[in-house]
Amino acid sequence: xxxxxxxxxxxxxxxxxxxxxxKDIGTLYLFFAMMMAFLGGAMAMLIRAELFEPGLQLxxxxxxxQMTTMHGLIMVFGFVMPAFVGFANWQxxxxxxxxxxxxxxxxxxxxxxxxFAFSILVSTLxxxxxxxNFGWTFYAPLSTTYAPPSxxxxxxxxxxxxxxxxxxxxxxxxxxxxxRAPGMDYMKxxxxxxxxxxxxxxxxxxxxxxxxxxxxxLMDIHFGTSFFQAAGxxxxxxxxxxxxxxxxxxxYIIILPxxxxxxxxxxxxxxxxxxxxxxxxxxxxxxxxxxxLVWAHHMFTVGMPLVGELFFMYTTMLIAVPTGVKIFNWISxxxxxxxxxxxxxxxxxxxxxxxxxxxxxxLMMAIAPADFQYHDTYFIVAHFHYVLVPGAVFGVFAGVYxxxxxxxxxMYDERLGQLHFWLTFIGxxxxxxxxxxxxxxxxxxxxxxxxxxxxxxxxxxxxxAFLFGTSQLVFVVILVRVLKDKASxxxxxxxxxxxxxxxxxxxxxxxxxxxxHSFTTPPSIR
Amino acid sequence: MTDKTEGxxxxxxxxLAAGTVLMFxxxxxxxxxxxVFCELTGLNGKTNNDPAAYSAPASTRAPxxxxxxxxxxxxxxxxxxxxxWQFQAPETSELHIAxxxxxxDLTYYAHNMSDRDMVAQAxxxxxxxxxxxxxxxIECFCFQRQALAAGASTQLPLRFYIxxxxxxxxxxxxxxxxxxxxxxxxxxxxxxxxxxxxAQGS
Ligand SMILES: [Cu+2]
Numbered sequence: 001x002x003x004x005x006x007x008x009x010x011x012x013x014x015x016x017x018x019x020x021x022x023k024d025i026g027t028l029y030l031f032f033a034m035m036m037a038f039l040g041g042a043m044a045m046l047i048r049a050e051l052f053e054p055g056l057q058l059x060x061x062x063x064x065x066q067m068t069t070m071h072g073l074i075m076v077f078g079f080v081m082p083a084f085v086g087f088a089n090w091q092x093x094x095x096x097x098x099x100x101x102x103x104x105x106x107x108x109x110x111x112x113x114x115x116f117a118f119s120i121l122v123s124t125l126x127x128x129x130x131x132x133n134f135g136w137t138f139y140a141p142l143s144t145t146y147a148p149p150s151x152x153x154x155x156x157x158x159x160x161x162x163x164x165x166x167x168x169x170x171x172x173x174x175x176x177x178x179x180r181a182p183g184m185d186y187m188k189x190x191x192x193x194x195x196x197x198x199x200x201x202x203x204x205x206x207x208x209x210x211x212x213x214x215x216x217x218l219m220d221i222h223f224g225t226s227f228f229q230a231a232g233x234x235x236x237x238x239x240x241x242x243x244x245x246x247x248x249x250x251x252y253i254i255i256l257p258x259x260x261x262x263x264x265x266x267x268x269x270x271x272x273x274x275x276x277x278x279x280x281x282x283x284x285x286x287x288x289x290x291x292x293l294v295w296a297h298h299m300f301t302v303g304m305p306l307v308g309e310l311f312f313m314y315t316t317m318l319i320a321v322p323t324g325v326k327i328f329n330w331i332s333x334x335x336x337x338x339x340x341x342x343x344x345x346x347x348x349x350x351x352x353x354x355x356x357x358x359x360x361x362x363l364m365m366a367i368a369p370a371d372f373q374y375h376d377t378y379f380i381v382a383h384f385h386y387v388l389v390p391g392a393v394f395g396v397f398a399g400v401y402x403x404x405x406x407x408x409x410x411m412y413d414e415r416l417g418q419l420h421f422w423l424t425f426i427g428x429x430x431x432x433x434x435x436x437x438x439x440x441x442x443x444x445x446x447x448x449x450x451x452x453x454x455x456x457x458x459x460x461x462x463x464x465a466f467l468f469g470t471s472q473l474v475f476v477v478i479l480v481r482v483l484k485d486k487a488s489x490x491x492x493x494x495x496x497x498x499x500x501x502x503x504x505x506x507x508x509x510x511x512x513x514x515x516x517h518s519f520t521t522p523p524s525i526r
Numbered sequence: 527m528t529d530k531t532e533g534x535x536x537x538x539x540x541x542l543a544a545g546t547v548l549m550f551x552x553x554x555x556x557x558x559x560x561x562v563f564c565e566l567t568g569l570n571g572k573t574n575n576d577p578a579a580y581s582a583p584a585s586t587r588a589p590x591x592x593x594x595x596x597x598x599x600x601x602x603x604x605x606x607x608x609x610x611w612q613f614q615a616p617e618t619s620e621l622h623i624a625x626x627x628x629x630x631d632l633t634y635y636a637h638n639m640s641d642r643d644m645v646a647q648a649x650x651x652x653x654x655x656x657x658x659x660x661x662x663x664i665e666c667f668c669f670q671r672q673a674l675a676a677g678a679s680t681q682l683p684l685r686f687y688i689x690x691x692x693x694x695x696x697x698x699x700x701x702x703x704x705x706x707x708x709x710x711x712x713x714x715x716x717x718x719x720x721x722x723x724x725a726q727g728s
Contacts, residue, residue: 102535170542180536208546212553224714227557231647231706232605238560243552305655 029086072136097181195260258395270337358386379439430464626690
């Protein structure tokens with residue numbers, strides 16, 4: 001009986017509630033992320049519908065502000081971050097030759113905090129005064145003195161999801177440091193493991209600071225302190241410093257795991273080992289360290305001394321160097337490889353190209369004097385959507401297509417995968433590219449209405465968004481089909497250990513789908 | 527898991543947890559760090575909130591008065607959002623002052639136009655920011671909260687001098703005060719330093 005218990009999952013709902021298995025928890029994370037993606041996506045559809053033409057058609061300005069705020073919070077904290085933690089849970093133990101995560105019970109907890117956090121966050125929309133309407137950056141005093149009463153629930157939700165991230169990060173570091181199979185030296189770890197290792201340290205570095213920031217807000221609102229209130233001797237600009245000390249590394253927390261996924265996929269479909277592995281590791285570490293020194297590039301217009309502007313301008317531009325190293329390494333990996341273009345590879349190549357566009361617009365903003373024009377315009381919106389959507393989100397898609405055959409033992413429908421890629425690719429570019437133009441022409445961000453001259457590009461952007469949004473249903477169809485095939489035990493489309501031709505890595509030595517506990521005896525590493 | 531790895535996991539986890547607590551503390555440490563940083567660099571044009579003392583340039587050592595060069599000093603009065611007071615800068619809204627010269631006395635004017643007793647706090651800001659440390663306030667209404675009964679008015683004293691160490695390239699200094707309503711803060715703050723309105727009325 002007890003032997004049974006150790007070799008297979010429990011059945012029913014309790015399997016998911018009480019599970020300590022890294023694959024189950026990974027699945028939970030990924031499904032949760034997908035639900036949040038559709039919720040945040042629905043909000044984006046509403047935003048784009050309102051912006052389809054000038055004037056106020058669908059929603060009130062205050063509700064529009066709640067939508068932009070919640071869309072940002074949900075996509076960052078509810079979709080992208082949990083999705084990558086899901087990948088970490090599924091893949092890390094398999095990739096380093098471990099039986100499970102190092103702290104399985106903590107693992108269960110760090111997932112199950114999330115649904116509570118987001119229930120609280122989303123429920124604020126139905127409270128008196130509405131949900132958070134101060135932007136995802138929640139600058140004080142907008143989020144303190146002028147906030148709706150529900151802000152206290154927002155603060156509590158941020159505390160909870162911060163706790164979830166911190167626990168997850170501790171687990172990931174403990175796993176990588178202690179559970180590597182004998183012979184798996186640090187410099188033999190796959191890139192995905194490396195990027196998550198560094199990401200987890202970044203999380204531990206900055207999530208507590210975010211918790212501190214919201215705690216200070218809470219105290220300002222309820223306990224009469226004046227951290228951010230000028231009247232009591234505090235300083236609203238201090239909020240921005242504390243927030244962006246978290247906020248800038250946060251963008252790397254979101255993108256580094258995607259770097260890792262792409263670094264696994266490009267070698268596979270180029271049929272060549274990753275070019276410049278060592279430089280990749282050092283570049284990732286350099287990006288992470290430098291990311292803690294650049295935060296005030298979000299605040300060039302608050303009135304900084306010239307030395308400050310210059311310092312943050314140069315450090316920001318310097319990050320382009322290790323990022324460039326990575327881009328060139330990916331291209332060099334593809335160079336003269338015998339490439340094939342399955343869905344994971346398509347998403348990865350699109351990632352490299354489009355992320356570079358986002359990187360270049362980032363470099364434009366790094367120039368402090370130029371940023372005075374770009375600040376708070378749609379150019380900013382275009383920039384960070386280029387690094388987040390074809391960056392982080394394409395990374396998620398690439399990873400799902402790449403490892404889904406491993407996780408389920410069934411190959412997805414490649415034709416549908418190609419369709420999903422092309423619709424997504426066209427939709428995303430149609431949505432976000434025109435936003436560069438309206439931004440440069442001066443359209444401010446976070447507004448429900450705009451001047452007439454921006455109408456055409458906004459209409460194009462909205463059409464692109466609807467295409468982008470609806471084409472995600474193709475992804476759902478693909479997933480449902482694979483899961484149905486798996487459940488029915490149909491053998492058509494079943495894959496062996498190595499689901500992709502010539503694929504390398506420990507996870508591909510396990511059967512597909514892998515056993516409930518990954519490596520009960522450590523594999524030997526050549 | 528072997529006992530050895532289990533011990534290792536536990537050690538790693540506790541160390542990381544300690545690091546997390548440390549970083550939470552660091553978040554709060556940013557507040558005083560920022561304060562010090564602002565004072566050193568004049569970031570945000572923050573001025574010192576403690577009274578400065580003026581010593582007549584009797585000693586033969588520098589710094590002395592720079593008689594023949596003057597700096598333009600402008601005075602502004604701004605109400606924060608929803609502040610119903612009338613808040614006015616001195617009649618002479620601009621002065622030419624020699625760095626190091628004897629202190630100057632000025633009065634701002636405030637009138638509580640609302641129908642309730644209120645407490646206000648004026649928050650000073652100097653532009654350009656790096657001039658802040660050279661504008662030395664000996665006496666300032668911004669050092670304390672100001673209480674005014676409904677309909678009452680008062681004169682708000684300011685006494686300051688410009689340090690002779692002021693860099694040459696600064697030709698104009700703007701001293702602006704923003705008035706905030708802190709009635710609620712004062713009410714909840716038992717140790718409010720506000721004096722009764724009669725003490726300041728004139
Ligand atoms: Cu940044």
